[in-house]
Amino acid sequence: MSTLKLNKSPAATEQKREKPVRPLSPELRDRSKAPPVKKERAAAEPQAPDAQALPARKEKAVRDKKPRAFDGKHEQKERRSPTANDGRRQYNRDQPRPRMAKTDDRPPRPSAPAPAAIDQQPRLSKVMADRGLCSRREADDWIVNGWVKVNGEIIETLGTRIDPAAEIIISAYAKEHQAETVTILLHKPVGYVSGQAEDGYEPAVVLVNPDNQWPEDSSGIDFKRGHLRGLAPAGRLDIDSTGLLVLTQDGRVARKLIGDDSSVEKEYLVRVEGQLSANGLALLNHGLSLDGVQLKPAKVSWQNEDQLRFVLREGRKRQIRRMCELVGLHVVGLKRIRIGSINLGKLPPGQWRYLGEHERF
Structure with missing residues (x-):
């Protein structure tokens, strides 16, 4: 089967090109001029002014222009009333418009309290x-x-x-x-220090062992090596002093006995020598100072002709010995027999017992 190809005649082609899509008028082809504006569009949009007339019109506008600032020679524009619906403020035409206060003149804004610095907590x-x-x-x-x-x-x-x-x-x-913490009551003998070993003297804690436990201990607590861990003295006795010494693992007990706010009484029997001054006993009860600090009131009385009984609510270093020296006495023996409601009792020197559950300082 053969394919027949039809060619259009030159006459038909030329006839179709007679009417172009866009009229090729001389005015539209000349790019140096603006295209003509339709009449209806010209009525809506004003024609651009001539370039030569622009400078003259600008000069006239400058001459006729009124100053913006009110200098008293020109009429001021009418202000809106304060009752207008738009809510704008009205200023008196006879007074100048108030200016905003400077930043320095404004009252300080109330600020929230700053949190405490972490390093001060x-x-x-x-x-x-x-x-x-x-x-x-x-x-x-x-x-x-x-x-x-x-x-x-x-x-x-x-x-x-x-x-x-x-x-x-x-x-x-x-x-x-x-x-599980324990508190131990020890009758410290002379020659042992209360805390760490010093000057060749052993600490009193070395006496806390099964061999030295008081046979009449009624606490019912069995000795364990763990009871020695963290055991520390709650108070002190000098090397040449004897009597009741408390060793504890319980921080609450230590705080109660030696805290800054402690008011637990400690009772001592003090053997003295020398001649007591006229008002010495009154000064021992209240009126002495050590290291520039007034001592708290004490209870001091004669136990017998050569022994004084002291009841204190504080425990400064070598306090009783220094107090006695201030009134003409010399201490030759000191024994603590009570702390709070706990008495030394029959506990022999060098032996110890546990603080029972029913006992409190």
């Missing part, structure tokens, strides 16, 4: 001790073990500072650990 261990939860040493142990929560967050970093009013929650593990 107390440490967590101190807050726990102040609340009577434990001692600061115990608080450090509990914090390291992760047994303390502050405002719902576990604190494990020593020295963390907190808000004094923060909520503190202690884990049951810490309370169980605290319940």
Whole structure:
């Protein structure tokens, strides 16, 4: 099958090109002139002004232009009334418009109280001790073990500072650990120091062993080596003094006996030599100062002709000996027989016993 190809005649092609799509008028082809504007569009849009007339019109506008600032020679525009619906303020036409006050003249804005600086807040261990939860040493142990929560967050970093009013929650593990702590009552003999060994003298804690436990101890507590861990003296007795010495693992006991706010009484029997001054006994009760600090009132009376009975509520270093020297006496023997409600009793020198559950200072 063959394909027939039809070619258009040249006459038909020329006939179609006679009418172009866009009229090729001379005016439209001349690009140097603007195209003519339709009549209806010319009525809506004004024609552009002649370039030569622009400078003259600008000069006339400048001459006829009124000054913007009110200088009293020109009429001021009418202001809106304060009752207008748009809510704009009205200014008196006879007075100049008030200016905004400078920043320095404005009253200071009330500012919210700045939070206390973190470095000025107390440490967590101190807050726990102040609340009577434990001692600061115990608080450090509990914090390291992760047994303390502050405002719902576990604190494990020593020295963390907190808000004094923060909520503190202690884990049951810490309370169980605290319940296992013990307090030991020792009759310290002469020749032992209360705390760390010094000048060749042994600390009194070396006497705490099964061999020296008082046979009449009625606490029912069995001795364990763990009872020696963290055992520290709550108070002190000099090397040449004897009597009741408290060693404890319980920070609450230590704070109660030697804290800054402690008011627990300590009773002593003091053997003295010398001649007491005329008002010496009155001064011993109240009126003496040590290191520039007024001593708290004491209870001092004669036990017999060469022995005084002292009841103090504080414990400065070698306090009784120094007090006696101020009134003409020399101490030759000192024995502590009571701390709070706990008496030394029949406990022999060099022996110890546990503080019973029913006993409190």
